[in-house]
Amino acid sequence: MDNLSSVTTTLDAVAFDVDTAEGGRRRILHPLSLSLSQHRIAVIGANGSGKSTLLRLIAGLVAPTQGSLQLSPSGVRSGFIFANPQAQLIMPVVGEDIAFSMRRSISSASRRRARSREILDTMGLGERENSSIYDLSSGERQKVALAGVLAAEPELVLADEPTTLLDLRSTVEFTELLMGLQAPMIVATHDLQLAARAERVLVFEEGRLTADDAPAPAIARYREVAGA
Ligand SMILES: Nc1ncnc2c1ncn2[C@@H]1O[C@H](COP(=O)(O)OP(=O)(O)O)[C@@H](O)[C@H]1O
Ligand SMILES: [Mg+2]
Incomplete structure (x- = not known):
């Protein structure tokens, strides 16, 4: 590669x-x-x-x-992923949580949203964008935590x-x-x-x-x- x-x-x-x-x-x-x-x-x-x-x-x-x-x-x-995703999920809704990680790097809310959707899609979580983080399985929650880390590039x-x-x-x-x-x-x-x-x-x-x-x-x- x-x-x-x-x-x-x-x-x-x-x-x-x-x-x-x-x-x-x-x-x-x-x-x-x-x-x-x-x-x-x-x-x-x-x-x-x-x-x-x-x-x-x-x-x-x-x-x-x-x-x-x-x-x-x-x-x-560097981006840090913990064993327990609960430790790093901040916002109650999946898409909002990922967008939150981009609050410094991307100023436009609509661009943050688009980027967050893109990252979720690559993880097979596109349909979870509007889900409450409390409704996710632990596997999905860990993926959302990773998505949040990746959003900060x-x-x-x-x-x-x-x-x-x-x-x-x-x-x-x-x-x-x-x-x-x-x-x-x-x-x-x-x-x-x-x-x-x-x-x-x-x-x-x-x-x-x-x-x-x-x-x-x-x-x-x-x-x-x-x-x-
Ligand atoms: N801030 C701290 N205060 C006191 N003890 C600590 C602290 N951080 C780590 N330790 C101790 O240091 C050792 C190594 O910890 P850690 O790096 O977390 O190991 P591991 O991740 O391999 O389980 C453990 O015995 C842990 O209890
Ligand atoms: Mg350890």
């Missing part, structure tokens, strides 16, 4: 600590140096291994305690367990949407079929990167440490 945008995320000895309830500090990401530029990167590992922390650092939602992190080209816009998509709450059919459909995105994507997931579709897979264990490989060997490593 040509015409793919390219974004490089560079971490230079990035570490992240949090304050503990006892007044101490806990290191949840140990110093990590990496250069990420593949189109599809998956991050896997047990709960609490540091996957979300890595994504939040890349998104700029939190700053490293130590080290430096850079996205290139500078000023890259992110140059890098960060997805944190985007299929965790979906049933099998929705997972399959949603995976296809993710794989078809134009923008590069970094996805944290427990879904090994999704991870298997990545070009590069990072395995985290207790805040440390323990494998950085093609899907098959990386997933094998994860299975081995998980004893599964």
Whole structure:
């Protein structure tokens, strides 16, 4: 494929600590140096291994305690997809929610509406434009959340367990949407079929990167440490 945008995320000895309830500090990401530029990167590992922390650092939602992190080209816009779409749906009606994501980029309400319809159509949700977000299935809701993220035209998509709450059919459909995105994507997931579709897979264990490989060997490593 040509015409793919390219974004490089560079971490230079990035570490992240949090304050503990006892007044101490806990290191949840140990110093990590990496250069990420593949189109599809998956991050896997047990709960609490540091996957979300890595994504939040890349998104700029939190700053490293130590080290430096850079996205290139500078000023890259990233879009974040959470496990629970409820966390990012703001407006009560599907079309309005997506149009809301474009409030800064497109000034005309009718153009926002047209663009929102276009995005919904590409996701097979054209008929849901006027639906209440509360009437959607969880799979549809996650697609609407993705549509809202795409409406802002992110140059890098960060997805944190985007299929965790979906049933099998929705997972399959949603995976296809993710794989078809134009923008590069970094996805944290427990879904090994999704991870298997990545070009590069990072395995985290207790805040440390323990494998950085093609899907098959990386997933094998994860299975081995998980004893599964
Ligand atoms: N802001 C925070 N305050 C305290 N502990 C945190 C915070 N963020 C993450 N943690 C802890 O750091 C560890 C890694 O978290 P996280 O990155 O969410 O892991 P994962 O996404 O792999 O489940 C977990 O033990 C989590 O409880
Ligand atoms: Mg997480």
